[in-house]
Amino acid sequence: MRWVMLVFSLLAGLPVAGESLLVVRGDGDYPPYESIRGGKLSGSNIELVQAAAAEAGYQLEIRSVAWTRALEMVRLGLADAVTFVSKTVEREAYILYLPDNILTPITFGLFGKAGGNWPKEWGGDLTRLKGLRIGTLRNYAYPEVFRQADFLNRFESPGDNTLLLKNLLAGRVDLVISDINEFRFAVSQGKVHDQVVELQPAFPSTTAYLGFSKARGGEAASRIAAAMATLRRRGDYQQILQRHQNP
Numbered sequence: 001m002r003w004v005m006l007v008f009s010l011l012a013g014l015p016v017a018g019e020s021l022l023v024v025r026g027d028g029d030y031p032p033y034e035s036i037r038g039g040k041l042s043g044s045n046i047e048l049v050q051a052a053a054a055e056a057g058y059q060l061e062i063r064s065v066a067w068t069r070a071l072e073m074v075r076l077g078l079a080d081a082v083t084f085v086s087k088t089v090e091r092e093a094y095i096l097y098l099p100d101n102i103l104t105p106i107t108f109g110l111f112g113k114a115g116g117n118w119p120k121e122w123g124g125d126l127t128r129l130k131g132l133r134i135g136t137l138r139n140y141a142y143p144e145v146f147r148q149a150d151f152l153n154r155f156e157s158p159g160d161n162t163l164l165l166k167n168l169l170a171g172r173v174d175l176v177i178s179d180i181n182e183f184r185f186a187v188s189q190g191k192v193h194d195q196v197v198e199l200q201p202a203f204p205s206t207t208a209y210l211g212f213s214k215a216r217g218g219e220a221a222s223r224i225a226a227a228m229a230t231l232r233r234r235g236d237y238q239q240i241l242q243r244h245q246n247p
Helices: 002-012 044-056 067-076 161-169 180-190 219-234 236-243
Strands: 020-026 035-037 040-042 059-065 081-086 102-106 108-113 133-137 153-157 175-179 196-198 206-213
Touching (some): 020 067, 044 102, 044 236, 067 081, 067 206, 081 219, 108 161, 108 180, 153 161, 161 180, 175 180, 180 196, 219 236
Parallel strands (some): 133 175
Antiparallel strands (some): 035 040
16 A cells, blocks of 8 residues: 555656646747747747746647736736746736746846947946937836936837837937847847947846746746756756857
8 A cells, every 4th residue: 555655646746748838928029038930939938948848748838919918817827927027026926936937137238329429438327318318118127227217218119129229220219228138139130230339337137037827826837947957957958048149
C-alpha cells in the first residue's frame, strides 16, 4: 500500500498530458521582444514562453488582443497569464509576479533628432526637459519618475515605435521616450542611424514579466517559473535572448 501511495504522490506533481495554458499579449509590434512576422508571432518573449510551456508540459495558446483587454482577461481569470507586463501597484492586485518569470530587463531612454532643439547634456534632470514635446505611447508603463513629472509636455500616440520615430523625424515632437531596444530596432529598420541621437543617461532598468492571473491560482505560475529556472540553468534562456538582439 505504501508504494502505491508513493506512486500517486509522485504522479500528482507531473503535468497532465494536454493541459492548456492561455497566454495573452498586446496586439501591437514590440520587436525584438514580440512581433508578428509573416503572420506568425516571433521575438524573444514569444520564444521564451513557448520553451517554458513545453518544458512544463503545457499545450500553449498565445492570443493577441488589445492591451487593455489582455489585462482585463488576466484580472477576471479569463486567461492564465499576460506577456511583457511591468509591475505596478495597481497590477499587483490581480497579477502574480514571480522572479523566475522575468522575461527581459527593460531600460527606457530618451531619443532626439540630430541637430534638434533639446539639451545635449540633460544629466537625468527632467526639469531640463520642461517645455519640450515628448513623444510617448499609449498604455506603456513608463518609469515612475517620468510618470510623476507632471510638468512635462507629453504627446501620446496610439501606435508603436515606428510611429514614434516618424513623429520625431517629422518634428512633431522634440524627444521620444521608449524602451531602448525597441527604439533602436525601429531606427535600424528605418536605416536612419545618422538622424537620431540617444541621450545619456538612460533611466534605471526595470523588468518585464510573464505575469499570471491571481484569479486562477498560482499553480501554473509556479510550474512555469520552475521551467524558466531550468532554461536558465541549461543556458537556453540566454541563447534565446542573444538570438533576438538588435541587428
